[in-house]
Amino acid sequence: MAEHPPFPTDPHQPATTAAEDTDLSSHRGEPSPDVLSVWATAQRTGPVQRRGRYVPESVKHPARMLPAIAAHAVHAYTQPGDLVLDPMCGIGTTLVEAVHAGRDAIGVEYESRWSDIADANITHAHDHGATGRASVIRGDATRLRSLLPAALTGQVTLVVTSPPYGPTVHGLVRPGADGVAKFDNAYNDGTDKGNLAYRDLTGLTDGFEQILTGCATLLRPGGTVVVTARPWRKNGQLVDLPSAVIAAGTRAGLIPTERCVALLAAVRDGHLVARPSFFQLQAVRKARTAGTPLHLITHEDVLIFRRPATSASSGELTGSHGESRGHHGSSSRDAAGDPGEGG
Numbered sequence: 001m002a003e004h005p006p007f008p009t010d011p012h013q014p015a016t017t018a019a020e021d022t023d024l025s026s027h028r029g030e031p032s033p034d035v036l037s038v039w040a041t042a043q044r045t046g047p048v049q050r051r052g053r054y055v056p057e058s059v060k061h062p063a064r065m066l067p068a069i070a071a072h073a074v075h076a077y078t079q080p081g082d083l084v085l086d087p088m089c090g091i092g093t094t095l096v097e098a099v100h101a102g103r104d105a106i107g108v109e110y111e112s113r114w115s116d117i118a119d120a121n122i123t124h125a126h127d128h129g130a131t132g133r134a135s136v137i138r139g140d141a142t143r144l145r146s147l148l149p150a151a152l153t154g155q156v157t158l159v160v161t162s163p164p165y166g167p168t169v170h171g172l173v174r175p176g177a178d179g180v181a182k183f184d185n186a187y188n189d190g191t192d193k194g195n196l197a198y199r200d201l202t203g204l205t206d207g208f209e210q211i212l213t214g215c216a217t218l219l220r221p222g223g224t225v226v227v228t229a230r231p232w233r234k235n236g237q238l239v240d241l242p243s244a245v246i247a248a249g250t251r252a253g254l255i256p257t258e259r260c261v262a263l264l265a266a267v268r269d270g271h272l273v274a275r276p277s278f279f280q281l282q283a284v285r286k287a288r289t290a291g292t293p294l295h296l297i298t299h300e301d302v303l304i305f306r307r308p309a310t311s312a313s314s315g316e317l318t319g320s321h322g323e324s325r326g327h328h329g330s331s332s333r334d335a336a337g338d339p340g341e342g343g
Contacts, residue, residue, distance in 0.1 A: 037260040038260070038261045039068075039069065039072050039260060039262040039263060039302065040267055041264075042066060042266050049066060050064075052128075053100075054091070054096065055120045055124050057117050057120070058091045061090050061091045061117070063162075064091060064093060065094070065228060066262070067093055067097055069302075071100075073160045073226040074158065075101060077224045078103055080101070081104070082157035083104045083106070083157055083158075084104070084156070084157065084159075085105070085106050085215065085218060086105070086106075086107045086108070086159070086160055087159065087214070088110075089107025089115075089118055090109060090114050091118050092109075092134075094160045095118060096122065098134065099125050099130040101132065102131050102132050106137070107134070107135070107137070108136075108139055108144070108147065109138055110139070110141065119136050122134045142210040143210075144214025144218065145214050145217060153218060154218070154221070155218065156215070156219050157219075157220060158226065159219065159225040159226065160226045161227060161228075162229060162300075163204060163227070163241065164204070201239060205245070205248045208244075208245065208248045209248040209252050212225065212248055212254060212305075215252075216253050216254055216307055224307075225304070225305040226302060227303045227304075228300045229245045229303060233294075236292070254305035254306065255308060256305055257304050258304035259302070259303060259304070261300075261301065261302065262300045263298060263299050264297060264300060272298050274298050276297070280296060
């Protein structure tokens with residue numbers, strides 16, 4: 001794998017730690033699966049990372065990836081001019097960070113509400129000097145092979161994405177006369193169950209395997225897939241989503257190469273400063289009061305795969321194109337597909 005340039009000093013990009021700088025050398029050769037790398041991606045809060053860089057409507061998405069996570073992956077695993085894919089792009093965080101870094105990007109999003117915001121974020125990035133090209137396709141990411149044009153086969157250098165963590169998440173809160181009200185905490189109003197977020201763990205991992213299989217076809221030999229995931233608790237039981245993602249990637253023909261940590265907490269004077277949501281903090285307090293020793297979540301697992309250097313997919317893509325909505329000279333298509341991924 002080619003050497004990557006040093007991380008930029010742009011204040012929008014994540015800070016790096018000594019541990020990161022040491023481990024980045026593994027990206028230049030065959031990394032050891034048991035090497036742990038910590039990404040310092042929450043030195044600034046999510047709202048501060050997005051301020052001025054994303055349109056205000058972006059906060060409405062219930063499960064936004066931290067921009068610093070996407071930026072770190074783009075700079076660590078690609079070079080300027082490379083093509084980056086996010087098959088569940090939501091509001092377009094991966095695409096925005098890619099075009100700001102001089103990479104080209106393509107995203108797929110199932111729900112039009114979020115794909116429209118992703119379009120707006122790409123336009124906003126170009127208005128603020130981003131040089132990469134990007135486009136958003138509305139459609140079902142479990143059908144990438146029929147959704148995207150055959151010309152993209154073997155052209156993608158990096159895939160960055162994250163599976164949904166269920167139909168509702170913590171969202172935003174607003175104090176009121178009857179207590180704290182939650183809003184912007186769901187992918188849609190519940191009438192469309194096609195989003196992967198509405199599937200159980202088995203259905204979610206099956207769908208995600210289909211998505212990763214399509215990504216493997218689009219990746220160039222030796223290309224990289226970066227997936228962020230974290231476990232959650234359901235009825236008090238831990239749901240191990242990261243392990244399920246590793247199994248899905250392996251079944252899709254990808255090779256697990258690294259398991260990293262993307263911090264959701266800041267590092268201050270050698271200590272972690274957690275940045276929990278209101279409901280995360282409330283849940284931990286209630287659990288501890290009941291005698292369950294829960295802790296605040298301070299990181300996401302970053303699961304990294306590689307496409308084998310030899311061809312692992314022989315199927316050809318068949319194009320299924322719709323309305324064009326390109327940005328900065330690239331073409332985008334609105335493909336009406338069956339239900340698929342989360343935002």
